[in-house]
Structures are given as C-alpha cells and as structure tokens.
Amino acid sequence: MEATCLHAIEADAVDVPAASGWHPYLAPGGSHETLRLETPSLRPVSLDATGLPRRDASGGLVRRDETDLSGPLAGRSFDDLFEMSGEGWTAAVVAADGARLEVIADRNWRWMQVYAPEDSDFACIEPMLAPTAGLSDGDVAIVAAGTTLEASFTIRFTA
Known part of the structure; x- marks a missing residue:
C-alpha cells in the first residue's frame, strides 16, 4: 500500500521562496527497542540548543561529516536535521516482523528531519524543501515568476 503527495508551488508574477515540510509519524508496529531505521548516507547540520541550525561566521550552515543512521533505534533518540544529496532518497x-514504512522523496526534497524520541513507538522521517528556519534565514529555493516547482514523495507500507 502506498500514497504519494505532490506538492506544487506556482509563482505567477513574482519570484516565490519555497519552503515546506511534512511530518509523517511512521509506526510499523513494535516498540522503540525493536524498531530499525534504514537511511542513505546523510550530511548532519549542527543544531543549537533550540533546534535551529548553527551558522558559521559567514552565515553558512555548519555541517558535520556524513553519517548513516541505519540500525536499531534501541538506545538512540533523534531530533536532527540532515542535508540530502539532491538526487532523491x-x-x-x-x-522486527519485517513490516516497513518507507519515505521515497524526489530530488527537490533536499533536507530531512529525523525525529524519534527514546520512549516512542514511531520514528518521523520528514522530507523538507528547506532547512529549519529556511524562510527567515534565506536558505530556500526560489521559484521564478512564471514557473512551478513540483516536489513529490511517497509513503509505502509493506508487510
């Protein structure tokens, strides 16, 4: 079973900043201790104590070395922002029984937030068009006047 979300931003007469995020709580069954994450290679963005991206002296995002979160959730919790490759993910x-919920995002979803509190029976894999605070910080794609940005992602369940 799957569902696809198509997100379209139309810029009519003026350029439009594009920022959007979806927050699917994925709970395929089981407890935090028995769930596993599967992710591609991710580029973490350093966050401050309030969860906003840290910036360097020139105003750029502070990024950390690539990582892969794949593995059991047991003993781990997340509320983290990642920059994606731009090729889709x-x-x-x-x-534990093999039931899986996948998020399949196209190349326009350049950011992913992973949220999985330690006492949860879910994990959020959140596709985002811009990083957290992207509109206020200017880290957004601009949709040129007269064009449309289309971004889609699919959530797929397999038992």
Whole structure:
C-alpha cells in the first residue's frame, strides 16, 4: 500500500521562496527497542540548543561529516536535521516482523528531519524543501515568476 503527495508551488508574477515540510509519524508496529531505521548516507547540520541550525561566521550552515543512521533505534533518540544529496532518497522504519514504512522523496526534497524520541513507538522521517528556519534565514529555493516547482514523495507500507 502506498500514497504519494505532490506538492506544487506556482509563482505567477513574482519570484516565490519555497519552503515546506511534512511530518509523517511512521509506526510499523513494535516498540522503540525493536524498531530499525534504514537511511542513505546523510550530511548532519549542527543544531543549537533550540533546534535551529548553527551558522558559521559567514552565515553558512555548519555541517558535520556524513553519517548513516541505519540500525536499531534501541538506545538512540533523534531530533536532527540532515542535508540530502539532491538526487532523491529513500529512508524507512522497519519493525522486527519485517513490516516497513518507507519515505521515497524526489530530488527537490533536499533536507530531512529525523525525529524519534527514546520512549516512542514511531520514528518521523520528514522530507523538507528547506532547512529549519529556511524562510527567515534565506536558505530556500526560489521559484521564478512564471514557473512551478513540483516536489513529490511517497509513503509505502509493506508487510
């Protein structure tokens, strides 16, 4: 079973900044201790104590070395922002019985937030068009006047 979300931003007479995010709580069954994450290689963005991206002296985002979050959720929790490759990506939450919920995002979803509190029976894999605070910080794609930005992602469940 799957559902696809198509997000379209039309810029009519003026350029329009594009920022959007979706927050699917993925719970394929089981407890935090038995769930697994599967992710591609991710580029973490350093966050401050309030969860906003840190900036360097020139105003750029502070990025950390690439990582892969794949593995059991047991003993781990997340509320983290990642920059993606720009080629599209797939990430999943998998239950011990093999049930899996995947998020499959196209190349326009350049950012991913992963949220999985330690006491949860879910994990959020959140496709985002811009990083957290992107509109206020200017880290957004601009949709040129007379054009449309289309971005889609699919959530797929397999038992």
